[in-house]
Every structure is written in structure tokens, then in C-alpha cells.
Amino acid sequence: MRLGVLDVGSNTVHLIVVDAHPGARPVPAAEHKSVLRLMRYLQPDGAISEEGVAAIVAAIADAVAVAEREGIEELLPMATSALREAANGESVLARIQEETGVELRVLSGADEGRLTFLAIRRWFGWSSGNILLFDIGGGSLEIAAGRDEIPEVAVSLPLGAGRTTVQFFPTDPPTPEQMLELRAHSRQVMRADALPLFEGTGPYDHVVGSSKTIRSLARLAGSTSVGAAGEERMTLKRAELKDWIPRLGQLDASARQLLPGITPDRTFQIVGGAIVLHSVMKLYDVEELEVSPWALREGILLRYLDSL
Numbered sequence: 001m002r003l004g005v006l007d008v009g010s011n012t013v014h015l016i017v018v019d020a021h022p023g024a025r026p027v028p029a030a031e032h033k034s035v036l037r038l039m040r041y042l043q044p045d046g047a048i049s050e051e052g053v054a055a056i057v058a059a060i061a062d063a064v065a066v067a068e069r070e071g072i073e074e075l076l077p078m079a080t081s082a083l084r085e086a087a088n089g090e091s092v093l094a095r096i097q098e099e100t101g102v103e104l105r106v107l108s109g110a111d112e113g114r115l116t117f118l119a120i121r122r123w124f125g126w127s128s129g130n131i132l133l134f135d136i137g138g139g140s141l142e143i144a145a146g147r148d149e150i151p152e153v154a155v156s157l158p159l160g161a162g163r164t165t166v167q168f169f170p171t172d173p174p175t176p177e178q179m180l181e182l183r184a185h186s187r188q189v190m191r192a193d194a195l196p197l198f199e200g201t202g203p204y205d206h207v208v209g210s211s212k213t214i215r216s217l218a219r220l221a222g223s224t225s226v227g228a229a230g231e232e233r234m235t236l237k238r239a240e241l242k243d244w245i246p247r248l249g250q251l252d253a254s255a256r257q258l259l260p261g262i263t264p265d266r267t268f269q270i271v272g273g274a275i276v277l278h279s280v281m282k283l284y285d286v287e288e289l290e291v292s293p294w295a296l297r298e299g300i301l302l303r304y305l306d307s308l
Contacts, residue, residue, distance in 0.1 A: 164276060
């Protein structure tokens, strides 16, 4: 069957179309992405501005047109932190449904962590043992750990790459003081709201990073090899990431996108994402992580296929 996953996130509205059936690996058939960076549309009261709502509706309508053209049998639409936390989120969801016919499923932060963890487990397999997962989206950071398909612990923190960029970097490039402030803030949040929950869950056989932000940083600062089945494998060392952070911070957005792995849709928020990733790796005493090509969207697909 042909399925579509529509992910309305903090940075993009992203549709992936796959051919899949239970027990088989989903095969990508098409994709469509609109870059929104919704955090820039947030008003002081936490509501998404009219301009931002119009941009979301237009992007979803474009994605639906692509899905119909690709002949999908089922659309799995979801929204994450940007709409989940917006002060006018309910009215935005109602307008999306009225104007596009799409009823978005709004995931909780914990659900994001669990579904991403499912995708990671399926990609790495049961023999991978105890896994610790970091996933950095536009609005939130998810951390999860466990030995099964459902993690023992899954937590979501307001430390996404887009959110932290808007909060801490009013200038581009950011100042060294702004970068230090974000580093201190991210570690404070992690120590208070995440670290205590993971006591006793280690040691970990694999530490895995997922999301476009982490993949971009791995292409820039990490190592790439080819596995036995021809798949690309990426790893990222904390020391190499640390070396790149001040260099990234000295460049403006237009210059960053000229670097390997930094795409135009990530260039504005890659410094914030790098600081958050380095902070979480340091606090969890992670020297190196493996990068997964699968993340939340694949978890949504796998959960749906499991339900058939």
C-alpha cells in the first residue's frame, strides 16, 4: 500500500510518501517539504500570528495536493511542539481542518520520544541492546532510553534548535555571550527535568542521535562509512562537535549554508542545535553517538503498520 506521513513541525511541513506493508521495510516513493520556521511567527502571548497560520495552511494544502497526485491510500497527519504549545493551537487546528480537510493528530512530547525510539529500535534491531536516544527538533529535545521497543523513560524538553535560536540569538551571528547563555540554560533544564529520570537506566550499548539537525552536524563534523548492505553510517564525536561550535558561531546564516551538510532550511538554527547537542552529550557522558536515518516519521509509519 502507498502511505503518506505529513509532519507539521516547528521548522517544516514535510510529507513523505512510501510503499509499505506489514513486515516489510517502508520504501520511499516521494517527498515534499515547505520550510516555515514557525518560531519566527510566535507573538509575545505565545500565539501564532495570522501570517504564520496562513503559511501553515498553504503548506499543508500543497502537501495534500502532492499526496493526492502520488495516489496515497492513507494519510497519517501529525503535529509536534509548535502547534502543541501555541496559545491559539486549537483554533489553528480547526482552521487547518476547515480549509484543507486535514485533521492533525497532535503528539505529546513523550509520544514523540516513544515513536522515535520505536523507529530507532527497528533500524538498529534487537541485538543492539540498551539504547539511549537524543532527538533534536525545531521546538523540543527528546531523550529516551530502554531495551525494548517502548522506552523505559521518554522525556521532552523545550530545547529545540529553532526555539533556542529565537530565544537566545537575537543577532546573527550570535555573540559569544549569547552562546554561553544558551549552554548554561540548556544544561540547567536537562539537570532539573531529565537527568534524574534516567538514573539506573544505563549502561548503554548504543547512543543514537536522530533528526535532521543531528544528521546535518554529523555530515559537517562527524565520520561517514558504508555498511555491508551498502547503507550509509554516520557517527559524531563530542570533541569534534565542540571544535566546530565556535567556528559555526562566527559565521552568519548565509555563510553557514556553504558548509558541508548544512542545508538552507537548517542554517539559521544549526548553532543552537549544536550547543544543545553538545550539552546533552556532555551531561550524559557520551563521547560518540551513532546517527539514525530513521526518526519520528518512520515511527509513525511503523506504528500504523503494526496496527493493521
